[in-house]
Amino acid sequence: MELRGLDELNAKLSELTKIAPDTAERELTDMAFDLAGKCSDVAPVELGDLQGDIANPRKEGDMDWKVGSDLPYCAMQHEHTEFHHPRGGGAKFLEKPFNENAYNYIDAIGEAIMRELR
Numbered sequence: 473m474e475l476r477g478l479d480e481l482n483a484k485l486s487e488l489t490k491i492a493p494d495t496a497e498r499e500l501t502d503m504a505f506d507l508a509g510k511c512s513d514v515a516p517v518e519l520g521d522l523q524g525d526i527a528n529p530r531k532e533g534d535m536d537w538k539v540g541s542d543l544p545y546c547a548m549q550h551e552h553t554e555f556h557h558p559r560g561g562g563a564k565f566l567e568k569p570f571n572e573n574a575y576n577y578i579d580a581i582g583e584a585i586m587r588e589l590r
Contacts, residue, residue: 504537510569516561
């Protein structure tokens with residue numbers, strides 16, 4: 473049995489270990505802003521403070537972003553599906569956009585890494 477292409481495979485694996493972290497970090501930044509925008513769009517509105525706070529994700533580490541809000545009423549507004557929001561938005565405004573886009577975000581990281589490897 474003869475194996476061919478091992479040198480090429482090892483070269484690609486070496487390249488992957490070099491580019492994957494930076495590529496993933498860039499993608500996560502884009503995703504954080506994308507998700508923050510989507511969450512902000514469906515957050516409840518009274519004065520717009522909650523939407524504005526959510527629209528600004530916070531970087532907490534190299535690959536650690538926070539999308540959400542520290543406003544004291546954020547958790548209550550997020551969890552209470554029975555609340556009525558006549559000016560728009562509704563409950564689960566963080567959870568729904570994340571769940572709707574999670575697989576797209578995972579795929580985007582893989583696709584970005586593959587683009588870099590070509």
